[in-house]
Amino acid sequence: MDKLLKRIKDINKTNAFFYIITLLALLYKTIILHSFIMNKNPYALDLYKGYSNSQPFMRFYIGFALILLSFSFIFKNYGRRLYLLLANIFITLILFLDLWYFRGFFTLPSITVITQTANLENLSGSVLSLISSYDILLIIDLIILLIVFILTLKDKKTEKRNLGAFITTFLIPFLLIAYIPFSANVLKRSVKYDYVFSNYDPTQTSQFLSPLGYHILDVYTVYKDSKPYILSKEEKSSIDEWFLKKAENNPDNNYKSLFKGKNLLIIQVESFENFAINEKVDGAEITPNINRLLKNSIYFPNIHDQVNEGNSSDSDLIINTSTFPIRKGSTFFRYPNTSYNSMPNLLEELGYSSTSLHPDKGSYWNYAAGLKGIGFDNFIDYFHYNDTETIGVGMSDGIFLPQTAEKIKSLKKPFYAHTVTLTSHGPFEIPDKYKDLKFTSELKNNILGDYFQSLHYTDKHIGEFLNSLDASGILDNTVVVITGDHRGVHKYYNDKLAQLKNPKENWLDNENQTLPLIIYSKDLNAPVKNDVIGGQVDIMPTLCYLMGVEENKYVNSVMGRNLLKTNKSFALTNNGILSNKDLTKDETDEIKKGFDISDKVIKSNYFKK
Structure with missing residues (x-):
């Protein structure tokens, strides 16, 4: 045990171990989630489908994960590892919510579900029926990281805040991600993957941007939708026209x-x-x-x-x-x-x-x-x-x-x-x-x-x-x-x-x-x-x-x-x-x-x- 503890401390000298494992864990769990929700049976895994559908958009998954983890560099000493562990737990809880909600409604939840807490009072039996034994795959990394965190609590090595690392790991992925909607919507330029920000299907948005990216975009969308919706003249006209086109004008019957x-x-x-x-x-x-x-x-x-x-x-x-x-x-x-x-x-x-x-x-x-x-x-x-x-x-x-x-x-x-x-x-x-x-x-x-x-x-x-x-x-x-x-x-x-x-x-x-x-x-x-x-x-x-x-x-x-x-x-x-x-x-x-x-x-x- 002493040798294992020494080895962990050596690896963890700059908290790099915790950082890298947490980043990889977030990517792994995103693929696991997609392996469930992209399968015809969302209670069973299809790892091939999950990975193949996620792989083209891995740059976005990494980008949003880096933005989340960048805040760890604001903390020093074991506080950095604590932030990484808590961030991982938080994202894991969201992934569980996403998965169970999908099994119930065949879509991912919006932030608006926080207004629906009255529904939880009598749904415990239904929620339990939405759990699969495979769901444990989402917490394996947490068990490992929690053990490492406890074993390294007494590590006295001093590590200062690293604002440079924070700015770098936050700003670069942010700019790379924001470049796409900015170019498409503001500069009106054709840019690869411009469709990933204009899709309104939660499942596909999660596939394109990762669950974390979907929920960030969802918060913005809900905020935007919370303002009074005023129809333009064109929208009013299109609504009236749709109703008129729908009419069949068949004769009455008995x-x-x-x-x-x-x-x-x-x-x-x-x-x-x-x-x-x-x-x-x-x-x-x-x-x-x-x-x-x-x-x-x-x-x-x-x-x-x-x-x-x-x-x-x-x-x-x-x-x-x-x-x-x-x-x-x-x-x-x-x-x-x-x-x-x-x-x-x-x-x-x-x-x-x-x-x-x-x-x-x-x-x-x-x-x-x-x-x-x-x-x-x-x-x-x-x-x-x-x-x-x-x-x-x-x-x-x-x-x-x-x-x-x-x-x-x-x-x-x-x-x-x-x-x-x-x-x-x-x-x-x-x-x-x-x-x-x-x-x-x-x-x-x-x-x-x-x-x-x-x-x-x-x-x-x-x-x-x-x-x-x-x-x-x-x-x-x-x-x-x-x-x-x-x-x-x-x-x-x-x-x-x-x-x-x-x-x-x-x-x-x-x-x-x-x-x-x-x-x-x-x-x-x-x-x-x-x-x-x-x-x-x-x-x-x-x-x-x-x-x-x-x-x-x-x-x-x-x-x-x-x-x-x-x-x-x-x-x-x-x-x-x-x-x-x-x-x-x-x-x-x-x-x-x-x-x-x-x-x-x-x-x-x-x-x-």
Whole structure:
């Protein structure tokens, strides 16, 4: 040990050992992160893909790392090593956050997540499900450096501050990095790699500039975006033109005002994917109660998930406003007071009351402020319920839905009520006493089996919920809409699905997993299954058409289209991929502008009267 300590002290005479190892460690961990997030399965490593995609941009990785580490030269003696160690720990924590956030949202977090701490209260189980055993690779260097730091604490060698080294290692990489955006944007010169600073996709920005570079650029972008967004005349014109080009102008059909005057109830089911509809395992239906509704429903099986970083709250936004969520951060957190030409507002003009009922606290995803901004008259949250049972991330559906039924019965009619469920939230852990499905296959020990069990539990309580409303006569004059808030098992747990030895084809991720949209009415005796490809953004205009809202009230303000009156079959998914049938290139180009148009609409409060 004495020889080892002497050797370490000899190497560490000028703290060079610590500096070099820390620099190499930051580069190594950047490649490890990219080996996760650039792999189709973000829980497994693909070192080749991580390195090959990082290698062309290594100069930027080194540059940003040198800038961070340059401040170590301001310190003297062991303080320099302490700074290097703390800087390494800090970056490692950020990398863990990046990785786990990516597994949950398929993008890297913005600095805006610090405003979303209310979400952490009931997500511990979900966070644990996002961890992989390979993640330990991010802390191996820290273990080594911590041991070296402790062993060299008694090193009495005096080392002065080195301001020259600080200026050199800060200024040179800074100038080399800043040269590119300065030349491209100020001098208007063509320069290699000028695109790395103009990309707004967090994952690609991390690939180009390293995670550290991405977060520095993100802080600047968020600061810039925090200022009021004033649309130019050209931007206003482009928004108006986009809405006009989107219109199809097809003739009306028998679906127009089919449910005019009826109450509207939307049940947004947590993580509900369409493949579970009519699915049987060992002879038992996963969703028997929802399946029965199809006999009196208009059923769309090809609705694509379009939520972004706001996740479930984005679903509330899209369904009620037909607007895409902002590209960076949560819309409800960043722009809770934006006004919309929304479904609650449009139905209010027809004499409807509007109420959103949530088992979550109003602070979660900033629901209270966000739903008020959407236009709901009333928001009923967790504090209006008697919570006697928690399953997973919150109040169980078995406790929430019966109380919700009683609240709905007392609403002023006609009403629009929007509610959500929670128990089928990942990682799909419900008590054994509620696991009514009896698996004889490998599903018993796979997360897909847990997913089916949780959906079966939620389906049971949705059945009882609707039976209660039916017994009181509410369903005689109510349209019930059931859909999913976003994908579930295929969005987060493909690595565990891949462990199945004998899966059905529809159990695996074909990169086209969709949500169901079921529009049920007791008196609809001719069931309809419509296979048109659509997205969540199309739900509002479709429902407005059925509920009797005149099209001229919303056609030039919705990002989606009426799925019952369209000749086009497509959906723009959150990753920018357009699932479609037979669209022209011009149509495709226009549709893909939707995200940018929606960002400007939200940030500028475009529809504020």
